[in-house]
Structure formats: C-alpha cells, structure tokens
Amino acid sequence: MTSRDVFTASEVSEVVARENVFDGAFECLRRIWSDPNALEARQLSSSEYRTRQLERELGKLYSPLYEDLVGQMGDHPVSSAESGSVVIMDALSLREGFQLEREFQEETDWEVELDWAPVERLPSETTTITQAWFDSHAPSAVNRDDYQFVGDMNVPQLPGTSPEYVWTRYPDKRLESAMKGNYSTENVSDIYADVKSLLEEIITESVHSEFLVSSDHGYVNHLGNNPYSLRDDLEEGLSGKFSGRSREVANGYVYQQLEEAGVIKRANDHYMVTGHYSWTQRGGTKRIMHGGLSLPECMTPVLRINTEAA
Numbered sequence: 001m002t003s004r005d006v007f008t009a010s011e012v013s014e015v016v017a018r019e020n021v022f023d024g025a026f027e028c029l030r031r032i033w034s035d036p037n038a039l040e041a042r043q044l045s046s047s048e049y050r051t052r053q054l055e056r057e058l059g060k061l062y063s064p065l066y067e068d069l070v071g072q073m074g075d076h077p078v079s080s081a082e083s084g085s086v087v088i089m090d091a092l093s094l095r096e097g098f099q100l101e102r103e104f105q106e107e108t109d110w111e112v113e114l115d116w117a118p119v120e121r122l123p124s125e126t127t128t129i130t131q132a133w134f135d136s137h138a139p140s141a142v143n144r145d146d147y148q149f150v151g152d153m154n155v156p157q158l159p160g161t162s163p164e165y166v167w168t169r170y171p172d173k174r175l176e177s178a179m180k181g182n183y184s185t186e187n188v189s190d191i192y193a194d195v196k197s198l199l200e201e202i203i204t205e206s207v208h209s210e211f212l213v214s215s216d217h218g219y220v221n222h223l224g225n226n227p228y229s230l231r232d233d234l235e236e237g238l239s240g241k242f243s244g245r246s247r248e249v250a251n252g253y254v255y256q257q258l259e260e261a262g263v264i265k266r267a268n269d270h271y272m273v274t275g276h277y278s279w280t281q282r283g284g285t286k287r288i289m290h291g292g293l294s295l296p297e298c299m300t301p302v303l304r305i306n307t308e309a310a
Contacts, residue, residue: 009057011028012028012054012057012058012061013061015027015028015058016058016061016062021058021062021065021068022068022069022072022116022118022295022299025054025055025058025295025299026094026115026116026299028054029051029054029094029098029295029299030098032047032050032051032054033047033051033094033095033097033098033099034098034099034101034102035047036099036102038095038098038099039095039096039099039188039189039192040187040189041187041188041189044188044189044221044223044224045223045224045225046224047095048221048223048224049224049225049226049227051276051295051296052226052227052228052275052276053227054295055275055276055294055295056227056228056275056276058295059262059274059275066265066274066293067265069118069293069295069298070122070265070267070293072118073118073119073120073121073122073298074118074120074121076117076118076119076120076133076214076300077117077212077214077302078120078133078212078214079120079132079133081163081165081212082163083162083163083210084162084163084164084208084209084210084211084212085158085163085164085166085202085203085206085208085210085211085212086163086164086165086166086211086212086214087166087168087199087202087211087212087213087214088139088165088166088167088168088214088215088216089168089170089171089195089198089199089213089214089215090126090139090167090168090169090170090171090172090173090215090216091126091171091172091175091215091216091217091218091219091290092171092195092213092214092215092218092300092301093215093218093219093296093297093300093301094116094218094296094299094300094301095188095218095296096171096192096195096301097114097116097301097302097303098114098301099192099196100112100114100195100196100199100213100301100303101113101114101303103196104305108307109309110305110306110307110309111305111306111309112303112304112305113303113304114301114302114303114304115302115304116299116300116301116302117214117299117300117302118298118299118300119216119217119297119298119300120132120133120216121268122246122267122268122270122272122293122298123245123246123268123270123272123291123292124216124217124218124246124290124291124292124293124297124298125217125246125290125291126138126139126172126216126217129216129217130142130216133216134147134165139167139169142167144165145159145161146159146161146163146164146165147159147164147165147166147167148164148165148166148167149167149169150166150167150168150169150170150198150202151169151173152169152173153170153194153197153198155198155201155202155205157205158202158205158206158207160206160207162208164206164208166202166206168198168202170191170194170195170198171191171192171194171195172219174191174194175191175219175288176286176288188221199213203305203307209306209307209308210304210305210306210307211303211304211305211306211307212302212303212304213301213302213303213304213305214300214301214302214303215300215301216300217290217291217297217298217300218290218296218297218298218299218300218301219288219289219290219296219297220245220276220288220289220290220292220294220296220297221287221288221296222276222278222287222288222289223287226276226278228275228276228277228278230263230277230279231261233257234257234258234261234263235279237254237257237258238258238263238264238273238277238279239279240254241254241255241258242264242271242273242279244289244291245272245273245289245290245291245292245297246270246271246272246273246291246292247270247271248269248270248271249266249269249270249271250271255271258271259271262274263277265293267293272291272292272293273292273293274292274293274294275293275294276294
C-alpha cells in the first residue's frame with residue numbers, strides 16, 4: 001500500500017494480528033467512511049477503491065478471512081432484541097452507518113453508538129434473512145402485530161409494542177436502480193439523505209426512546225477502478241455461470257476452477273462470489289449488488305440510539 005492510502009501495510013498487519021480480524025477491519029472502514037465527504041460524487045470512487053484495497057490486502061495476509069466470516073454468521077442483535085424499537089433498513093451498509101453515527105452525534109443530544117454484526121444467514125439476500133428472522137419469504141409479507149413494513153418515505157402508525165420491528169425498503173429501493181450498466185442515475189449521497197430523513201421520522205413517530213438500527217445486508221459497489229483482477233478464463237467462467245453474486249451449488253469444472261482460485265466460496269448450498277470480483281456481461285452489469293461474501297455485504301451496521309440519554 002502507498003502513502004496515499006488511509007492505512008499503511010503495517011496497520012493492516014496489526015488488523016490481522018487481532019483476536020477478531022473483523023473488529024480491526026471495522027476500524028479501518030471507519031477511517032474511510034466516517035469522512036464527511038465519503039459519499040459525495042467526487043470522493044465516492046476513491047472511498048470504494050480504498051475499501052477494495054483493504055479487503056484485498058486482508059485476504060492476502062490472512063487466508064482464512066472468508067472462512068472466518070462464514071463462521072461468524074448468525075446470532076445477529078435483531079434476533080435477540082427484547083425491548084425498544086428495532087429498525088431494519090434494507091441494504092443499509094457500514095458506509096451509511098458511519099455517516100449516521102457522526103451526524104446524529106453532531107446534530108442531536110441523543111446517545112449514539114455504532115458497532116457491527118455479521119449477517120444472520122448466507123447468501124446475503126433479503127429473502128434468506130427475512131426467512132431466518134420472521135419466517136416469511138419477503139419483508140412485505142410478514143404478518144405480526146409487533147411488525148410494520150414501510151415501503152416508501154411515508155411512515156405509517158407503528159406497532160407500539162416492545163419490542164417493535166420496523167422494516168424499511170430504503171435504501172435498497174433506490175440503490176437497486178441507482179447504478180445500472182456504466183452510468184449512475186442517482187447520487188449515493190442523495191440516497192443517504194433520504195435514509196437519514198426516513199430514520200429520523202421513524203424515531204419521531206415511535207413511542208420508544210431506545211432504537212436498534214441495522215440491516216439485512218450491505219452491498220458491493222463496482223463504481224470506478226477495481227484492484228481485483230481475473231484471468232480471462234476465470235472472468236469468462238464467472239460471467240457464464242453467475243448472473244449475480246450468488247447461485248445454488250452445481251457440479252462442473254468451471255466451479256472447481258473458480259473455487260480453487262478463491263473467486264467463489266461454497267456455504268449453505270450456495271456458491272458466493274468473494275471480495276469485489278466483477279464480471280462483464282452483454283447489456284452491462286449492475287454496479288451495486290449483494291448476495292456475495294465480502295466485508296461491505298456481510299458486516300452490517302448496528303446503530304444503538306437513546307433519545308433520552310441526555
């Protein structure tokens with residue numbers, strides 16, 4: 001790594017030496033994404049590139065990185081909440097989590113703390129995790145008295161139970177169409193502004209003063225340059241076998257090649273693309289994706305807010 005980066009090679013080595021490598025990775029990600037301009041158009045590509053650099057170097061220095069990440073899945077704080085309001089923001093990532101922590105601390109008298117937790121289940125898809133948490137195939141299909149689905153920017157009456165569960169379609173509702181092909185149609189900073197506004201309204205409308213804010217999964221953003229490179233045969237194999245960042249396990253030499261090269265990993269009867277590998281398909285590939293096995297997808301933000309702490 002170069003002196004232009006936000007972390008040095010020795011710092012990354014210290015991360016690897018920690019008892020839990022992901023706690024160290026979390027602090028490195030904080031240095032990247034807590035910058036007030038990290039989500040702005042001029043700096044976003046740089047922020048994403050540094051995130052990819054961090055993960056690539058961690059993978060080189062610590063070969064069990066993804067094996068350990070798989071091993072930590074489950075027992076997410078959402079699954080064990082006993083009181084207050086639990087807000088699940090679909091596809092909220094640590095990128096937005098660090099911004100929310102910083103701005104709420106600066107702008108309110110709330111007590112605000114940010115930590116991380118691995119996703120509940122793999123692949124990191126909404127359907128997989130909704131099934132684990134609420135025994136339902138989709139967030140909009142959950143039918144419980146203590147649960148409210150918020151499909152747009154309007155917050156309906158909340159359950160008022162303790163705990164209460166609120167699942168929002170933001171930011172994923174806009175992220176899924178934000179970057180298609182080679183062109184950006186929306187600014188990630190604008191999407192974040194809506195996320196923050198929606199969360200503030202949920203907090204205002206809730207009868208609770210304690211909030212656990214998290215997500216079902218994060219996302220990979222393929223915007224800009226990428227230090228993850230593939231041989232032509234592996235790129236062809238990846239684009240031929242994967243239309244997203246995960247798929248059900250199948251037999252074949254191509255899968256064996258990709259797995260031996262560390263491009264994909266098998267878990268829970270699925271193959272998942274590791275790190276920030278991308279591939280080219282006719283018609284262009286979405287720049288924002290999830291379902292794979294990477295730090296931004298599988299390390300979810302856990303924001304704890306107490307509005308009466310002062």
